[in-house]
Amino acid sequence: KAGVTQTPRYLIKTRGQQVTLSCSPISGHRSVSWYQQTPGQGLQFLFEYFSETQRNKGNFPGRFSGRQFSNSRSEMNVSTLELGDSALYLCASREHTEAFFGQGTRLTVV
């Protein structure tokens, strides 16, 4: 089976812009979670989608949003980008217990 695929791998955006990141889960996995990784804060949970419904949400502002499509692919969107949004964004898919991660999207906000 193919692993979790995230696109793009790298992004550079300007403050105030918006960005959309994409994640294709492992075939058959219905749960997709998103995490933000920064050196100071570690891995912070953003949200989780299961069968097109948001099942869990972390403590991030409303500028961070996501959705999941019927084929389980997921997107996350960040609007009005701030410098502090620069991070590695990781997507993980799972069916039951353990999660499997993509390689991440490195977002740099300038």
Add this chain to the structure above:
Amino acid sequence: AQSVAQPEDQVNVAEGNPLTVKCTYSVSGNPYLFWYVQYPNRGLQFLLKYITGDNLVKGSYGFEAEFNKSQTSFHLKKPSALVSDSALYFCAVRDQDDKIIFGKGTRLHILP
């Protein structure tokens, strides 16, 4: 609240020596616990998990972890460290909402 703590930011071990990366958890009920490893500019790779059963869990690359309910710990171990084990290690727990939350990570340096 469910949480997991990794008390060491960094651990240094000489090649060939045994290694331990510490993790403690706080959950209600029976914990589902995980260890992941991250190499530079990569996502996280699953190493092993504890759900139930034997307290010693074996995983990938020769790693194992010991579940200790009385000490609420789930330390990662390896009998003989390799330089290639140098990476960032994360302990994680599945919380009561079924989401997986992570510790802050421990950077492991294996010295040649």
